[in-house]
Amino acid sequence: FYLNFLMDQLLSKIAINDGHGENSAFFDGWKAYDSNPYHPTQNPNGVIQMGLAENQLSFDLVEEWVRNNPKASICTEQGANDFKDIAIFQDYHGFPEFRNAVARFMEKVRGNRVRFDPDRIVMSGGATGAQETLAFCLADPGEALLVPTPYYPANDRDLTWRTGIKLLPVICESSNNFKITSSALESAYNKAQESNIKVKGLLLNNPSNPLGTVLDKQTLTESLNFTNNKNIHLICDEIYSATVFSKPDFISIAEIVEENPNCNRELIHIVYSLSKDLGFPGFRVGIIYSYNDSVTNCARKMSSFGLVSTQTQHLIAYMLSDEVFVDRFIVESSKRLGNRHSALVNELARVGIESLKSNGGLYCWMDLRRLLKEYTFEAEMELWRVIVNEVKLNVSPGSSFHCSEPGWFRVCFANMDDETLMVALKRIHKFVIQSKGINVVNEVPNSKKQYRRNNKLEINLSFRRLDGIMMEPHKMSPHSPMSSPLVRART
């Protein structure tokens, strides 16, 4: 034991602290899935993964393009000529063709309403790397970024683990559909001031994860004014920008910036990635686009820590320059996402489960407040355990997104094929219909009219059933957050 202790002393604080965040409930669900994954024939009762926001609906289009364009891949007859130059190129500016193609793609996704300068395109190791790099560039250890809740859980790890900065929540509430209000921004900022924490910026996620909504012009303008007035940075993570499938249109901060020439552009930075829009997280293409020269220079130098493989740069340069393909892809991908979204949301509605009205992202934000035993986060976790262990769906509880109100869950719909989705929907249906009576929370504090449901279908849970589960610890998932969480290194 002493030797272990001695060995532990050998490691840095970063290596042994919890900054990796894998002890949170968000990851427990994944562990439950990992230990019992669904398979249509080999494990039909396994857990279906609905906690992974990946876009697998349109990768066949990408695959088809790659096969039809062998010159884009260096491991083909047509492309091999480029091999030498590509393999040896390690300039952190990246290929100009790559930057041009990415800039064009970003413009297209924004309906050509803005212009992006390819020289400001800086690479990073996925959006994960982009966020971390910006945090390194904009804030010193101990300083903070404001982030509206609910937000993507990995922000905690990506933005703070190695950088030493803090994230402070800007509370958004269901009463106004989780809109970000000026007063919430001001109150978060003032709270930081009172605690003597220096706020360096505001991080917006647009379209939002987990809400799936886009920010309207008013919110964007207010955020811009807020940050300008406080002279703090505004980081917009627009990683889901091409996943918007219905109105209202996605509005990028770039558009607001162009419409407000008097704003201080040096405070504006955009994070982007091809992982969600194209559906290829494995490419590890992260992009930082900053209007601030100092930040661009610094981020570019730091990109040595997460450059995009030139093989990938080459492929992407070709792919995104194919305007015909890109135009078709954007339209088709949105359509497929929209259909999937409707399928899920309609089925949920049929069994009396509401979700936040959303028009983007790869998930929807379910309102299960009426299924809670009581209006607490403990009850939310209980419900979550039932969903993971009984219904066998890995959905993500709102608390892991720092939601201020219990009862919300994110369910992803784009990371599976149609058949699996059908199975998942059937399970939801069955679960809801088969449940017996229970005192559910009938009156949810602060809930407003938009959740008026025709209460024909009563959603009930057997209280006794839940009790039974709680009393028998051996039935609980060993990965539940109530027991000591296992931090499993992934091999």
Add this chain to the structure above:
Amino acid sequence: MTRSPVPDPKDEPRNPTRTGMRLIVPLQGVVQGRGGLILGSIIPCALFYFLQFYLKRHRSSPPNPPSPSTSTGNLSELPRSSSRANLSSRGSIGRVHVSSRASSIAKPNDSPYYIGLDRVREDPYDEMSNPDGIIELGLSENRLSLDLIEKWLEENFNNSMLGIGGDGLGIGGIATYQPMDGLMELKMAMADFMTEVMGRTVVFDPARVVLTSGATPALEILSFCLADQGNAFLVPAPYYPGFDRDMRWRTGVELIPVHCRSCDNFALSITALEQAFNQARKRGQRVRGILISNPSNPVGSLLNRDTLFDLLDFARERNIHIISDEIFAGSTYGNEEFVSMAEIVDSEDTDKDRVHIIYGMSKDFSIPGFRVGVIYSFNENVLAASRKLTRFCSVSTPTQQLLTSMLSDTSFIQEYLKTNRRRIASMYDLFVAALRGLGVVCTKSCAGLYCWVDMSRLISPYSEKGELDLWDKLLNIAKINVTPGSACHCIEPGWFRFCFTTLSENEIPIVVERIRKVVESCKPPV
């Protein structure tokens, strides 16, 4: 009753109230003597609001840096994009503050290592299109054997290498989460490759392989895992300039050079290590480990078995780590045998937990663009933490699949390594002979893609300044970019690193002629 002209104290920020009152009351008295009620109200109000405005303006500019009005800082001096042209009218924009980390990094490069690379980028030599451009001898890349890989590709195309199949829906029609630290197939292929490269004296275990997008982030990850901010690593000098960036920039960790001297052929001395360690301790600086490069960069020498054992003893006695950067292990060409730290650990069987090896595909395998690096550690905790940190620097999936195919062809790999070594050896011989013809000598190296050249007789004065003058002449007159020893923290002036594996045989005479111009002008009078 007249209303008090002083605004309600509740409405203001806490502090100005008192000072305000102290100003206002006597003023009121003064004014009410002559101007009467109206002036008595208006003037104090006006003064009060100006006071508040003044205080507010100064409070809104952040406390860092301490004197906002005088420090210009490099931020405001930066070239502004034209989009800001119309903003000069807005006087109340505060200066944009980036982090202090960013401020120093964003400054223009001041190390000759980076300046040289930038200059070549702007004016690169090309036989056809730019024969007067700068020839790059400052970047250790190997262009000698790329044709072998190209040939392999031409003979082995197949769709699995396109790199897209693996990303799709996995088992059960569900997209699976890709491990950030690399696909198992590649880890296995990499472990085999490392075994082969390092002479088959020890077998590398795929379970200890963590893949990163290049050796650069691999080093940074180890720095984050093994040391806290303010701690230090001992590094034998001269050392690779990139260590300063990789180990220090974002981690806040320091590097303490342990100087090696030409009289010892720049060999590492344990005594010197000890001295450096003790001095650091006296300063109150905690040393967390030793960072060695073996084969060494820039000297090109190999550490022998005894030294490696001594190093391990040294580390054990002080309870610190050893990071062994073995990225040039496959680029050996002399008679000496390369010994990996893995071999030492293998025979010791204790203290494994303090040994970590860095490897990558940028030097031996000439694919720096593809960004493939390796952390190989014997410490489970370091492996666990590193794996999680690879989320910031994973290897691109198509590259992983291509590389897995390539590395799995063991006969190709064996052939490649043999041929590559031979080619480096012959280029080294040619280059060194050519330099000798100019009267310029280098240390006898047996590994690496460069030679360590002694031009100390040609610099004047015999100092860093003299060395940089010569470097400047070489860059601007001879139009060749080499790395001066000072950029490598070499304590003796006049040494330069010349990389020769970017050249083809017929370019050597061109390089020699260019160097001759400068050398002739620098030679001390006979």
